[in-house]
Amino acid sequence: MTQQEIVSLVVFVSMCVVCCFTGAVVRRWLLNRCFPAFRFEPWLFEPIRQSDLTDEQRQFFAKHTPVYLARGFEPLGDFLLRRDARPSVVRFFLSRDRTTVGELTWYLDTTTIGCMSVLLDGFFLESGTGEVQVLPPAEHGLQFFMLPQEDAPGLIDLHAASVARVAAERKTSPAKIERDDVKALANYGRELSLRSLHKQGVIDELPAFLRKKQAAC
Numbered sequence: 001m002t003q004q005e006i007v008s009l010v011v012f013v014s015m016c017v018v019c020c021f022t023g024a025v026v027r028r029w030l031l032n033r034c035f036p037a038f039r040f041e042p043w044l045f046e047p048i049r050q051s052d053l054t055d056e057q058r059q060f061f062a063k064h065t066p067v068y069l070a071r072g073f074e075p076l077g078d079f080l081l082r083r084d085a086r087p088s089v090v091r092f093f094l095s096r097d098r099t100t101v102g103e104l105t106w107y108l109d110t111t112t113i114g115c116m117s118v119l120l121d122g123f124f125l126e127s128g129t130g131e132v133q134v135l136p137p138a139e140h141g142l143q144f145f146m147l148p149q150e151d152a153p154g155l156i157d158l159h160a161a162s163v164a165r166v167a168a169e170r171k172t173s174p175a176k177i178e179r180d181d182v183k184a185l186a187n188y189g190r191e192l193s194l195r196s197l198h199k200q201g202v203i204d205e206l207p208a209f210l211r212k213k214q215a216a217c
Contacts, residue, residue, distance in 0.1 A: 043081045043082065043186070043187065043190070044079075044080050044081060044082065044083070045079045045080070045081070045183045045186075046079060046080040047077055047078070047079060047080075048078050048079060048080040048087065048089055049078075050078065052087070053078065053087070053089060054086055054087075056106075057086075057087075057089060057106045060104065060106060060111050061078070061091050061104055064104050064113055064152045065091065065104065067152035067153055067156070068093045068102045068104075068152070068156070069093075071095075071153075071156055072095065072096035073093035073094060073095050073096070073100075073102050074093060074094045074095075074096070075091070075092075075093055076091075076092040076093060076094055076179060076182060077091070077092065078090070078091045079091075079092065081105075081107065082107075082108075084108060086106075086109060088105075088106060088107045088108055089105075089106050090103055090104065090105045090106070090107075091103070091104040091105075092182050094177065094179060094182070098176045098177050098178070099117055099163070099174035099175070099176060099177065100115050100116070100117050100159065100160070100163070100174075100177075101115065101116050101117070101177060101182050101185060101186070102114070102115050102156070103115070103116065103186075110130070111150070112128045112129055112130055113128065113129045113150060113151075113152050113155050114126060114127060114128035114129070114155070115127045115128075115155065115156060115159035116185060116186070116189055117159070117163050117174050117175075117177075118174070118175050118177070118185060118188070118189075119163075119166070119167055119170060119172045119173065119174055119175060120172045120173055120174070120175050121170060121172045122141065123138075123141060123142065123143070123166070123170060123172075124141060124142040124143075124188060124189045124192050125142070125143050125144075125145070125159070125162060125163055125166060126142070126143075126144055126145070126189055127144070127145040127146070127147070127155055127158050127159035127162060128144070128145075128146060128147070128155070129146070129147050129148070129149065129150050129151065129155055130146060130147075130148070131146060131148055132144055132146055134197065134200060136192070136193065136196035136197075136200075137196070137200075140192065140195065140196040140199060141192050141196075142189065142192045142193065142196065143162075143166060145158055145159065145162045
């Protein structure tokens with residue numbers, strides 16, 4: 001663990017102690033103010049021009065895009081997810097067989113190479129580079145597959161093998177995805193993930209936009 005990580009951990013723990021002795025409104029404000037990752041807001045999915053990306057974001061996209069193209073993925077464009085100090089953005093791709101969405105994500109200055117699919121029974125599957133401390137149980141309707149190193153070819157292979165295995169276990173097939181389905185698929189996976197975190201007690205309540213959606217239903 002680096003010195004910066006240790007300092008961040010100490011600050012976070014200190015904030016958690018403070019939050020234990022404050023009301024819900026103050027607690028939510030402190031977490032949102034000091035730890036923007038806790039601001040669970042609807043993603044924007046607004047098209048963004050390459051000229052509006054940072055140099056680091058352009059370099060990240062340029063480094064890994066050729067791997068998706070070589071595997072037959074079709075580029076779908078770049079999209080703004082959140083208006084942070086440096087924008088949180090994603091570049092989407094769609095596989096030749098229309099069953100997998102590839103994604104290069106720069107989110108709160110964290111980079112992820114990923115793929116996502118959904119089975120015909122509604123089960124959501126996502127693979128990504130990095131580490132996730134709390135993986136959702138399969139009974140919550142989704143499953144993650146993680147690759148600890150930044151390896152785009154390895155990630156695509158991991159996702160393909162995982163989708164084939166889980167589809168066989170569930171006796172179903174991957175659903176076909178159209179270009180216009182990508183935003184809905186990403187939102188579907190995020191909603192399942194947040195609901196899973198809530199069921200596991202990692203977050204104390206669902207984000208406001210999901211509570212509104214639930215009330216509307």
